[in-house]
Amino acid sequence: MSSLSKYIFVAVVSGLSAVTCSEAIMTLAARAPASQAARAETALHMAISEPAPAGPAATIRKSADGEYWAQGQVNGASVRFLVDTGASAVALTPADARKxxxxxxxxxxxxxxxxxxxxTRAAAVKLASVTVAGARLDNVDALVIEKGLDTSLLGMSYLGRLASFQATRQALILQP
Incomplete structure (x- = not known):
């Protein structure tokens, strides 16, 4: 096959692909307005029901062991947390849960x-408030871990609700 034939073949296949894709997009667009309106209404409801927290950035210094340890206030009581972005939720030891x-x-x-x-097993609980380095969130989902947890973990049920968090070489910066 000559290079001109190859070029024509590629051009024809590309043209057919473009026509097929555009027809699919037009079909989806014709069906989309109702679902887009529903998504927009849901997004608006979420934005109204849970406003984004605001406030100055909070900083947790990296410790000598390379971990981020944070002294937090949970429901007014002091709890020492290991920051764990791999934990899906705030996880409490039985001792901290009793406290x-x-x-x-x-x-x-x-x-x-x-x-x-x-x-192990865990029990779901709701924490009225969690404050770490000045970054406060209310109504935080957490788990009480029955056994096997040496220290409470500050997981994503807290971290994921922040506007952002960033790990640097020296510190973890929390933006409420």
Missing amino acids: LGFDMAALNYGYRVVTAGGS
Whole structure:
């Protein structure tokens, strides 16, 4: 096949692809207005019901062991956290949960979780407030880990609700 034939072949295939794609886009666009309106209404509702937090950036210094340790205030009580972006939720040790006033016998350990110590059970709880380095969030979902957790973890149920967070060589910067 000559180079001119190859060029013509590629041009024809490209043209057919463009026509097919544009027809698919037009078909989807004709069906989209209702779903776009629903998505826009949902986004508007979310924006109204949970306004973005605002405030100055908070800083947690990296410790000598290379970890980010944070002294937090949870429901008014002091809790020491290891910042863990790999933890999907704030995870509390039984000792910290007791300190916060949770009735350990009344908790429903209905979740299976995997920690560095292995598989264990967890109970879902709601924290009225969590403040770390001045960055406060209210109504934070958390888990009380039944066993195997040496220290409470500041996970993504807190970190993910911040406007942003950034790890540098020296510190973790939280933007509420």
